[in-house]
Amino acid sequence: MVFDIPALPAISRFPVADLSLAVETRHPAGDPTLLFAHGFGQTRGAWSGAAAALAETGCRCVTFDTRGHGESDRVVSGDYHMDQFADDLLRMAAAQPQPPILVGASMGGLLGIVLAGEVRPAPFRALVLVDITPRWETVGVERILAFMQAHPDGFADYDEAAEQIAAYLPQRRERKSEQQLRPLLREGADGRLRWHWDPALLAGGVVQESERYQPRLQAAAAKIDVPVLLLSGARSDVVSRATVDEFLQLVPHARHVELSHATHMVAGDANDAFTREVVRFVQSPAPSVDRRHAGAVQP
Template sequence: MESTTATRISFTTSDGLSLAADVRHPADAPTLLFAHGFGQTRGAWKAAAATMAARGCRCVTFDSRGHGESDHVPGGDYHMEQFVDDLLGIARVQPQPPILIGASMGGLLGLAVAGETRPSPFRAMVLVDITPRWETSGVERILAFMQAHPDGFASYDEAAEQIAEYLPQRRERKSEQQLRPLLREGADGRLRWHWDPALLSGSLIMESERYQPRLLEAAAKVDVPVLLLSGERSDVVSHRTVEEFLALVPHARHAEVPGATHMLAGDANDAFTAQIAGFMASLERVDADVDAIKQPATRC
């Protein structure tokens, strides 16, 4: 297959659910494991994964449980620990320790896994506009959008209009083709978002705030290279939360992407992938330096 062509695969969770996934590029390439945010799908990474696959990376994207084409939890009983376990399981079955690219919820899950698992299943981590303590107002704005249309939409055009209002920084309006993977047609003919409604009505949302102390503790134990990317216009990450994170993880690097919001990868994909490529290059230099140190000294 061509490096940028996605091949559909699936992962089976420890409790028997099937998670839809795509893989780009062969197994012997450096692996990037992309974990999306709450309410998103693996499609959020399509442009970034294609770009990095063209650069020679093996890119794995997946839909979290209750999202996209992945299975829903029977009875709608979702808990954060399930998502943490899913990510750990997927990381462990990769042919080599992957570099995690985690946005929002995906990044928080990555922090829990990396901080609480030894050895870490990740080679390194890129956190995309998320820190273990976040700005509540930004998260509330996201949840308000997700909860705003329980009865769905009469047409794709109506859904596109709502997305345009939610993401005014995006110049391109979503087409029907782009929206089809995000919406499901019900028996009543209405179009509803792909996620399981139980994600919003169950205990998962209430758990998120209680997870902050655990995430702060986990972050302080992360021992792999970390790049934190934040959006200049983000309302979820702030200078305050970034400073706290860098104090907890002093070996982490931070870069702010100009003009980007919390939806950083979608707002500025070229800048986003350039940051990932630069981070990977720095990891290769470190590996080369370590190998050089391990070589026996040359004697004249």
């Protein structure tokens, strides 16, 4: 069934503790609500294709830019921490008409794991983790950070930016157009184009905290008592067979689907397959969860 929804998403601002976030809502009358949390260095635009397709199936789809990213406010002091992002996401979830299904990629998925494991009642009715596990392969994360740090002086024009993105994502057949790049770049006073995110993010606590977060993430994962779908990319360098197996031991009721042609950028690499699996998960009966084992961290 195709639903009659507005062609353009409703754009709004959502106040959090000390700033406001840019939010888009597709199919506001839909049910269930899917709340999308993007990865470090991304924007809500990473979900545009998936959110539009899932809204067509009847879901209410909410995407937003995390603090310091995209059109959301930046922290004036430049001091960013994981707990700030987690609190923002918790507030976003609480503001929905009913507990949402969280779709979290990379950092967004890690925040979802922490909140689903530590907060009671759980702020989400289910969890879709996109190529992320409580422990990850350092080499993949280092590759992401290296790209983010590679162009501190920005780009002369959109063509130069498109060329660098194509080199970073060789699996993508289509080169990004200027229209696609505009939400990702900001023009500075010197006329050069720089990424949408606050440069202070790379120097702040988020990067330094990530490795130390792993024991907390593992403990939280073992306490998750809502349905979970883990979607991983077969060509990912961030998750591996070992990290997936470890996660499935911590969350034995989780379902895992590997998308054969995807890297860490699952939704962008294989949007049709990604959307299909999310629809299947949303429409399937909720699996039973053995709560007796919730909180038992596997060795």
